[in-house]
Each structure stands twice: as C-alpha cells, then as structure tokens.
Amino acid sequence: MTHVRHYPTVPLYRAEDVRELDRQAIEVHDIDGYDLMRRAGRRAFEVLRARWPEARALTLCCGGGNNGGDGYVIARLAQQAGLAVQLIAMKAPDELSGTAAQAAEDWLAVGGTIEAPDERLRGDVIVDALLGTGLDRPVRDDYARLIGHVNDVGQPVFAVDVPSGLNADTGMPLGTCVRADATITFIGRKRGLYTGQAGRWCGELVFDPLDTPAAIHEAVEVSATLLDRRQLPAWLPSRPADTHKGNLGHVLVAGGNHGMAGAPILAARAALRSGAGLVSLATRADHAGLAVSIQPEIMAHGVETLEEFEPLTSRCNVIALGPGLGQDDWSKALWRRAVEQDRSLVIDADGLNLLAAAPTRRDRWVLTPHPGEAARLLDCSIDEIQADRFAAAAALADHFDAVVVLKGHGSLVAGPGGTMAVCPFGNPAMASAGMGDALTGIIAALLGQGLSAFDAACCGVLMHALAGDVAARDRRQILAGDLIDHLYAVLPA
Known part of the structure; x- marks a missing residue:
C-alpha cells in the first residue's frame, strides 16, 4: 500500500533564514521596514491585551536592536490605550539606528519617558x-542582571519574537534566559522554539506572519517542518470496504528478557491499536503466557533459541526490536539475526545500545533514541546531544543511513539527506516508563501498513503525542497503557 504525501506543511526556519525572509519582504516586495515593525508591535499589543485584559500597567524592557524597536511600538500603543507605561532601555535613543531609532523617536514624541x-x-x-534572534553568545552583564529581575519579579512575562537568552536555532538557553508566560514570534517560525528546553522558557507560542506575502518563502530554505494533526488522514486514508488483516501488515516484536516482560507487551499492544493486521511476539518462554493473558490478540511465542526465532522472522514484514531486550547472549543473538533480515525494522531501547556496541548500516529502518541512547550512538555526552538536537538527529541519520526519532520535548524526526520534522505536541504527564515501547509499536504498525520509513516515523510520533495529550487531560501523570488506550481517539476513521 503506497501513500502520497499531499498535506500542507508548516515550515520552520533557522534564525538567519528568518532574517532573510524579513529582507525579502522589505527589499524585494517593497514593504517599508518601519511599517513591518509597527505591524509587529500592534499584533503583539493585541495579543497581550487579549491574554491579560485586566492589566493596567506595562513594563517594557527594550534592547538596542529591532527587538527593542518592537518594544517601543508596543509602549506607544499602550500609552495611547490609556495604560501606565514604564519603559526601561538598555541603550539611549541616540545610540539606536534604523527603524529602532525611529520607533524610539515616536515614543518620545508622544511624551514617553525612559528609565x-x-x-x-x-x-x-x-x-x-x-534580545532578538541574533543572539549567539551567553548573556552577560547588564542584560543578564535585568533578565534576572524580570524572572524574579513574579509578574506575567510576554516575550517578543523569542525569550531573551534563548537560542532560536536550538531551543537552549545561552546562559540566563527570560522565562515567559507567552511568546509571540513573527514572519517565520523559528525552529528552536519547538524543541530542546524551549517549553521551559516560551510559554504559550503565538505566530503571526504580519501579512507578508507568501512569495518571500520561495527564496529561503526550510530548515524543518512542523508536524500537524491535519496530516494524519493523508498518511492513513479511509480503508476500502474489502480490507482484511492480511493487507495491514504483520509486526513481530522481539524482546522481553528476564525481568522485562512488560516492555514488548506494551509495544505489541500499541501496534495492534495502531492498525496492524497481525502482531507476533518473540519473548522469553516464561513470558509468552503473560502476554496472551494481557492481550489475547497477541500471538506470543516463547523463544529461547535462534531455531525458534527464525520461523517468526520469515512470516512478518516488520520487526520491532529492543523493548526489554537486554544485552546478554540471548539478546545479542536475536539482535544480530533481526538486523540481518530483509525486513523493515524499528530499533529502540537495548536494541540501540547493542547497535552502539556494533555499529552497522542498512536500509528500511527507524531508530528511536532518547538523548542518552543518542549519546551512546554518537559517542558523546548527553549535554552535547541536547545542545543542538537538530545537529544530533541529522548526524545519527547520516551515520546509520536511517530515519531517526530523537525523543524528548519537541521530538525530532530526521531522514537521510537532511529531511527533518518536529513534533509540537505531547506533555509532561507522559514522563513515565513504557512510553518509548508504545512509540516503537506504533511506528512498526505504520511501516507494516505501507508507509515509508520517514512517513511512518512522523505519523507515529504525531499519533503518540496526540494520544498522550488526550489521555493527559486533567491528569498530572499517565501510563503508557493509558496512551495506548487512547490511540483510537486520534486515528482517522
């Protein structure tokens, strides 16, 4: 079964590329730069008023660049609306240039003052x-001190374009960083606002293109795309009336060493709930009966030797390898045989740890590491992985010729050649054991239904996160089983 990608995509950009979008709007499409700044300030003020309608006084903290210029515009609009305005400036107006200087001049012309x-x-x-998107070094001195005051004062904080101190490309703070309750960003979505630690600092994200022409995007490279729930029906179209289980793939989950029976059962359950026609389980003999008692639809097999494993690999078209696998001789034997098979493959957990110990390349496989597993695969530290998740995911995809899901806040999907997608869904209630096992089963089921490795990974990550959001409504914590039980709510009918 082949699926054609015909859904709309939401582009993400590096900071330098957003600056090019801005230049295209001004120089190629003749939009006055100050008019663009006034649009940004007006839209930001409208969002602020809608979110905090009871506010009667604003404090504007303005830097020395165009980001500060946006602040001067907001200050003028707030004063004209009858609000009390305190404007704190890091540079005197006569030190500013360009549109920021013009915005400061207009603020002073209406009687505005500067502190x-x-x-x-x-x-x-x-x-x-x-500080705008151009920040490329740690925040220091007066800026760092003011950011500290902003975070300590206890009042709601609204960030313009990007929380000051956050790297707009990676989503990681550069030293100290403003902790915003909401952030409005303009022209093009900055990729760093959707992954890394961005969720700690950005709060609610609002995007506004400022009525710029769509043509400005034609000249600028897209860094990644943002996954969108509207993509699901394109990946999973309505089934023909005569569909039967043989059309929907046969997933083999391999794992469940001594003391780790639950992980492959979760993966198998998730595969069933994600539309797989058949799901088999190769696990330790003591665990086979447990699997069937939990989910009778799983065809569980006790496997202690390769001779018992081999027939199961010949009957499936996808292998999900790693949940509860362990790293002993039994684990290594199953791992080697599965990797050698001419089958689509999803590798997680100890399957990734064994791959780190014996690196190899092959086609039609998806790797799903969390940052710790990614660090072992690239022989570096977790901090290095998190410092630039985009670079890490791309390096993994290139090194192993694989589609890679780098899990975490803003999970990334990277394919060979630089293709990249980011998931904006999911929540902290999903921070519990077994979530990765569920994702492995979901992606394996989608591969079995005919999606390409990249599409299966994107669709699987999206389904997983959306089901987690449904399951977590009004809950502080959910279990992997809760997420699996809510997959029905996100699957297209």
Whole structure:
C-alpha cells in the first residue's frame, strides 16, 4: 500500500533564514521596514491585551536592536490605550539606528519617558523586547542582571519574537534566559522554539506572519517542518470496504528478557491499536503466557533459541526490536539475526545500545533514541546531544543511513539527506516508563501498513503525542497503557 504525501506543511526556519525572509519582504516586495515593525508591535499589543485584559500597567524592557524597536511600538500603543507605561532601555535613543531609532523617536514624541535598567519593574505585565534572534553568545552583564529581575519579579512575562537568552536555532538557553508566560514570534517560525528546553522558557507560542506575502518563502530554505494533526488522514486514508488483516501488515516484536516482560507487551499492544493486521511476539518462554493473558490478540511465542526465532522472522514484514531486550547472549543473538533480515525494522531501547556496541548500516529502518541512547550512538555526552538536537538527529541519520526519532520535548524526526520534522505536541504527564515501547509499536504498525520509513516515523510520533495529550487531560501523570488506550481517539476513521 503506497501513500502520497499531499498535506500542507508548516515550515520552520533557522534564525538567519528568518532574517532573510524579513529582507525579502522589505527589499524585494517593497514593504517599508518601519511599517513591518509597527505591524509587529500592534499584533503583539493585541495579543497581550487579549491574554491579560485586566492589566493596567506595562513594563517594557527594550534592547538596542529591532527587538527593542518592537518594544517601543508596543509602549506607544499602550500609552495611547490609556495604560501606565514604564519603559526601561538598555541603550539611549541616540545610540539606536534604523527603524529602532525611529520607533524610539515616536515614543518620545508622544511624551514617553525612559528609565534605567536598575529601576524597579512596576508593570502588571512585563514585556521582554531585549534580545532578538541574533543572539549567539551567553548573556552577560547588564542584560543578564535585568533578565534576572524580570524572572524574579513574579509578574506575567510576554516575550517578543523569542525569550531573551534563548537560542532560536536550538531551543537552549545561552546562559540566563527570560522565562515567559507567552511568546509571540513573527514572519517565520523559528525552529528552536519547538524543541530542546524551549517549553521551559516560551510559554504559550503565538505566530503571526504580519501579512507578508507568501512569495518571500520561495527564496529561503526550510530548515524543518512542523508536524500537524491535519496530516494524519493523508498518511492513513479511509480503508476500502474489502480490507482484511492480511493487507495491514504483520509486526513481530522481539524482546522481553528476564525481568522485562512488560516492555514488548506494551509495544505489541500499541501496534495492534495502531492498525496492524497481525502482531507476533518473540519473548522469553516464561513470558509468552503473560502476554496472551494481557492481550489475547497477541500471538506470543516463547523463544529461547535462534531455531525458534527464525520461523517468526520469515512470516512478518516488520520487526520491532529492543523493548526489554537486554544485552546478554540471548539478546545479542536475536539482535544480530533481526538486523540481518530483509525486513523493515524499528530499533529502540537495548536494541540501540547493542547497535552502539556494533555499529552497522542498512536500509528500511527507524531508530528511536532518547538523548542518552543518542549519546551512546554518537559517542558523546548527553549535554552535547541536547545542545543542538537538530545537529544530533541529522548526524545519527547520516551515520546509520536511517530515519531517526530523537525523543524528548519537541521530538525530532530526521531522514537521510537532511529531511527533518518536529513534533509540537505531547506533555509532561507522559514522563513515565513504557512510553518509548508504545512509540516503537506504533511506528512498526505504520511501516507494516505501507508507509515509508520517514512517513511512518512522523505519523507515529504525531499519533503518540496526540494520544498522550488526550489521555493527559486533567491528569498530572499517565501510563503508557493509558496512551495506548487512547490511540483510537486520534486515528482517522
């Protein structure tokens, strides 16, 4: 079964590429730069008023670049609307240039005043317009001190374009960083706002293209795409009336060493709930009966030797390898035989640890590491992985010629050649054991139904996160089984 990708994609950009979008709008499409700044300030003010309608006083913290210029526009609009405005400037107006200088001049022309950064922050809402997307080094000195005051004052914080101190390309803070309750970003979505630690600092994200022409995007490379729930029906179209289980793939889950019976059962259950026609389980002999008692639809087989494993690999078209696998001789034997098979393959957990010990390349496989497993695969530290998740995912995809899912906040899907997608869904309630096992089963089921490795990974990550969001409504914590039980709610009918 072949699926044609015909869904709309939401582009993500590096910071330098968003600056090029801005240049295209101004220089190629003749949009006045100050008009663009006024649009940004007006839209930001509208969002602020809608979110905090009770606010009667604002504090604007303005830097020395265009981000600060946006702040001056917001200050003028707020004063005209009758709000009390405190504007703290890191640079005097006569030190500014370009459109930022013009915005400061207009603020002073309506009677606006400027205070030094050591003043007490008095606003009901603090607006962060200090540092834009061009930041490429740790925040220090006066900026760091003011950011500390913003975070300590206890008032709601609204960030303009990007929370000051956050790397817009990686989603990681550069030293100290503004902790915003909401962030509005403009022109093009910055990729770093959707992964890494961005969720700690951005709060609610609002995007506005500022009525710029769509043509500006034609000249700029897209760094990644943002997964969207509207993509699911394209990947999983309605089934023909005469569909039967033989059309929907046969997944073999291999794992479940001594003391780890549950992991492959979760993967098998997730594969069944994601539409696999048949699901077999190769596990330790003591665990086979347990699997059937939990989910009778699983065809569980006790496997202690390769002779018992071999027939199961010949009957499936996808192998999910790793949940509860372990790293002993039994594990290594199953791992080697599965990797040698001419079958689509999803590798997780100890399957990845065994791959790190014996690196290899093959086609039609998906690797699903969390940052610790990714660090072992690339022989580096977890901090290095998290410092630039995009670079790490791309390196893994290239090194193993694989589609890679780098799990975590803003899970990334990377394919060979630089293709990249980011998942904006999921929640902290999903931080519990077994979630990765469920994802492995979901992706394996989608491979069995005919999706390409990249599409199966994207669709699987999206389904997993959306089901987690449904299961986590009004809950602080959910289990992998809760997520699996809610897959029905996100699958297209």
